[in-house]
Amino acid sequence: MSDFKKDNTGYHLKHLFIGSEGTLGVVTKVAILCPPRSESVHLAFVGLNSFESVLQTFKNAKRYLGEILSSCEMIDQVSLQATVENMNLKSPIDTYPFYMMIETSGSNAEHDMEKLNNFLQLAMDKGDVIDGTFTGEPSKIQEMWKLREIIAPALAKDGHLYTYDISLPLRSFYDIVKVMEQRVGHMAKRVCGFGHLGDLNLHLNITTEAYSKEMYKALEPFVFECTSQLKGSVSAEHGMGFLKPQYLKLSKSSEAIEMMHDIKRLVDPNGILNPYKVLRS
Amino acid sequence: MSDFKKDNTGYHLKHLFIGSEGTLGVVTKVAILCPPRSESVHLAFVGLNSFESVLQTFKNAKRYLGEILSSCEMIDQVSLQATVENMNLKSPIDTYPFYMMIETSGSNAEHDMEKLNNFLQLAMDKGDVIDGTFTGEPSKIQEMWKLREIIAPALAKDGHLYTYDISLPLRSFYDIVKVMEQRVGHMAKRVCGFGHLGDLNLHLNITTEAYSKEMYKALEPFVFECTSQLKGSVSAEHGMGFLKPQYLKLSKSSEAIEMMHDIKRLVDPNGILNPYKVLRS
Numbered sequence: 001m002s003d004f005k006k007d008n009t010g011y012h013l014k015h016l017f018i019g020s021e022g023t024l025g026v027v028t029k030v031a032i033l034c035p036p037r038s039e040s041v042h043l044a045f046v047g048l049n050s051f052e053s054v055l056q057t058f059k060n061a062k063r064y065l066g067e068i069l070s071s072c073e074m075i076d077q078v079s080l081q082a083t084v085e086n087m088n089l090k091s092p093i094d095t096y097p098f099y100m101m102i103e104t105s106g107s108n109a110e111h112d113m114e115k116l117n118n119f120l121q122l123a124m125d126k127g128d129v130i131d132g133t134f135t136g137e138p139s140k141i142q143e144m145w146k147l148r149e150i151i152a153p154a155l156a157k158d159g160h161l162y163t164y165d166i167s168l169p170l171r172s173f174y175d176i177v178k179v180m181e182q183r184v185g186h187m188a189k190r191v192c193g194f195g196h197l198g199d200l201n202l203h204l205n206i207t208t209e210a211y212s213k214e215m216y217k218a219l220e221p222f223v224f225e226c227t228s229q230l231k232g233s234v235s236a237e238h239g240m241g242f243l244k245p246q247y248l249k250l251s252k253s254s255e256a257i258e259m260m261h262d263i264k265r266l267v268d269p270n271g272i273l274n275p276y277k278v279l280r281s
Numbered sequence: 282m283s284d285f286k287k288d289n290t291g292y293h294l295k296h297l298f299i300g301s302e303g304t305l306g307v308v309t310k311v312a313i314l315c316p317p318r319s320e321s322v323h324l325a326f327v328g329l330n331s332f333e334s335v336l337q338t339f340k341n342a343k344r345y346l347g348e349i350l351s352s353c354e355m356i357d358q359v360s361l362q363a364t365v366e367n368m369n370l371k372s373p374i375d376t377y378p379f380y381m382m383i384e385t386s387g388s389n390a391e392h393d394m395e396k397l398n399n400f401l402q403l404a405m406d407k408g409d410v411i412d413g414t415f416t417g418e419p420s421k422i423q424e425m426w427k428l429r430e431i432i433a434p435a436l437a438k439d440g441h442l443y444t445y446d447i448s449l450p451l452r453s454f455y456d457i458v459k460v461m462e463q464r465v466g467h468m469a470k471r472v473c474g475f476g477h478l479g480d481l482n483l484h485l486n487i488t489t490e491a492y493s494k495e496m497y498k499a500l501e502p503f504v505f506e507c508t509s510q511l512k513g514s515v516s517a518e519h520g521m522g523f524l525k526p527q528y529l530k531l532s533k534s535s536e537a538i539e540m541m542h543d544i545k546r547l548v549d550p551n552g553i554l555n556p557y558k559v560l561r562s
Contacts, residue, residue: 004448005480006517008300009532010559011541015296019289036343062317066388067348107347111392167285199286236287251290260292262547267540278291 003033016263021239022274024267038070038105040112043141044120046132047096051174053128054098058170058197060128061102064119068112071103071198076177078192079151079205086157087150093131100129100197101148109136151194151203158189158207162215164223167200167233176204176226184218201236224250245280284314297544302520303555305548319351319386321393324422325401327413328377332455334409335379339451339478341409342383345400349393352384353479357458360432360475360486367438368431374412381410381478382429390417432475432484439470439488443496445504448481448514457485457507465499482517505531526561 017025048054054074061069077097083089093099106112116134123129135141155161168176177193185191188206195202204223208215224234228250235244235251248257257279264271264279298306329335335355342350358378364370374380387393397415404410416422436442449457458474466472469487476483485504489496505515509531516525516532529538538560545552545560 002512002514004514004517006448006477006482007514007532008516008518008520009514010521010529010538011305011544012296012300013537013540015293019293024292036347038347064388066317066319067386105348107345108392108396111389111396115389115392167287196287201287231283233283233285233288233290235289236285237289239289240291248291251288256294257291259294259548263292263544266543266547 001029001031003031005033019239021241021278023264023278024273026273039107040105040109040136041070041138041141042104042112042116042134042136043071043144044100044102044116044132044134045092045144045147046100046102046120046123046129047093048098048100048128049096049130051098054100054174054197055170056126057100057102057123057128060119060123060126064122065102065104065115068104068106068115069102069198070105071101071196073101073148073195074173074197075099075101075148075151075194076174076192078190079155079194080147082154082158082190082192082207083147083150086154089147089150091147092133092144096130101144103141112136148194152205155190155192155205155207159209160207160211162206162208162219164204164227165236165238166202166204166223166227167236168202168227168230169232170200172230172232173197173200173202176202176223176230176232179226180204180206180219180223183222184215187212187215187218199236221247221250227251240278242277245276245278248279282310282312284312286314300520302522302559304545304559305554307554320388321386321390321417322351322419322422323385323393323397323415323417324352324425325381325383325397325413325415326373326425326428327381327383327401327404327410328374329379329381329409330377330411332379335381335455335478336451337407338381338383338404338409341400341404341407345403346383346385346396349385349387349396350383350479351386352382352477354382354429354476355454355478356380356382356429356432356475357455357473359471359473360436361428363435363439363471363473363488364428364431367435370428370431372428373414373425377411382425384422393417429475433486436471436473436486436488440490441488441492443487443489443500445485445508446517446519447483447485447504447508448517449483449508449511450513451481453511453513454478454481454483457483457504457511457513460507461485461487461500461504464503465496468493468496468499480517502528502531508532521559523558526557526559529560 104112181191190207193204224247233251234247385393462472471488474485505528508515514532515528
């Protein structure tokens with residue numbers, strides 16, 4: 001119950017509860033420290049020909065947008081296609097193998113526009129960004145974000161959606177989509193990836209018209225083993241829940257897992273807090 | 282050993298070790314994620330007449346410097362006086378009751394200068410900032426920071442230094458210095474405060490010509506009890522170490538302390554890891 005940035009009195013128990021998915025306790029009260037809302041927000045939607053260009057553009061965004069870069073998303077062609085086909089939405093630009101959504105948040109609109117303009121000009125001069133549009137108008141920003149946010153529901157409309165939330169190192173961020181395309185592309189409706197590139201968090205998706213046990217077996221545990229081999233994390237933002245505890249060993253050492261079990265037993269000796277989640281006993 | 286921004290595989294054990302001051306384990310290997318160095322850094326040194334003006338200036342710095350504000354320090358007159366008297370350093374401006382050092386880090390020097398100029402102009406127009414100087418030249422920035430960094434050694438030159446590292450809510454950030462001035466001012470050489478205002482972290486200092494048991498008894502546990510009453514933390518950035526475990530109860534609930542002891546026993550059943558620190562058994 002403190003919102004101090006610095007409090008070094010004993011162990012940082014707060015962080016033990018964050019991400020424990022209710023298995024160590026129940027939140028009854030919370031203190032939240034809020035940053036002020038940014039005066040100026042802009043969003044660019046750009047098209048690119050290769051993942052190499054996506055990486056280069058991310059690198060340049062960090063360099064030239066620096067302190068105002070607030071979001072950097074990647075969407076592949078198949079993902080965006082699903083929203084166009086299944087949700088009747090219109091892409092703001094032509095069709096490209098990859099898209100990026102780059103958002104800036106700052107305190108001075110004129111400065112932010114100048115930085116964004118310089119960055120986009122450079123990205124186009126270098127041939128990384130082929131086409132694009134950007135806006136600072138709140139309603140248009142919302143409209144553009146909708147395209148990104150509706151991808152998962154759009155994919156679900158294909159019939160059955162197998163979806164994975166993983167972290168991967170930047171260099172191999174998109175490799176797993178290509179690996180899965182090769183492995184299960186012949187029996188899938190779509191194999192695609194989109195996600196929070198800036199956070200190294202990929203949402204990998206495979207759709208079929210209906211649930212198929214054969215597809216499920218081709219996907220799991222392969223997806224998680226492949227993520228582990230690429231030195232990624234099998235759960236980026238959505239937690240282990242009920243379905244993934246068996247794959248914890250692919251991202252954490254046996255010593256770390258043993259310590260997690262010890263802590264669970266210590267805090268919840270009767271195993272009554274959100275049972276069967278995170279750790280399988 | 283992962284530098285992912287997002288990894289939700291099990292409990293966040295890393296944070297249990299951070300700040301545990303060696304009582305839960307020994308670091309043998311570490312993965313560090315570095316942000317790029319800022320292209321442009323500026324530092325302003327300003328003089329103010331009251332703590333009310335310091336608060337107002339901090340608020341405006343957050344608003345007008347926003348994403349480029351990288352440091353916001355407060356120094357009181359007595360603290361700076363110690364560096365001038367004991368270290369033969371020169372203040373860059375005249376004498377005022379309070380000083381602030383406001384640093385910006387950004388990707389575009391022209392934009393940063395404009396923001397800093399606008400902010401300083403506003404602070405002077407409002408009468409919060411009376412006098413000031415700012416620079417973007419690395420050697421001059423270093424020189425100015427030296428004035429801040431040398432305060433503690435300068436105070437130690439008075440003879441004996443009693444120093445406290447605490448976090449306090451913004452509204453009562455400086456109150457404790459005035460309380461201590463009233464309480465022990467008559468038997469002290471100096472009573473002063475400086476610190477990381479942006480982090481709510483105050484360094485409270487009392488100096489005497491030589492160590493005095495009477496002064497020590499007047500200071501402790503009073504300083505920690507007073508911090509606790511102001512809803513502060515008795516240890517902001519320097520940890521509990523050997524001297525403060527007895528005051529842990531002033532900042533943490535008995536339930537939290539009990540859980541810390543349980544975790545310590547779990548991880549280090551023989552009590553061999555940095556004994557007598559953080560938790561007193």
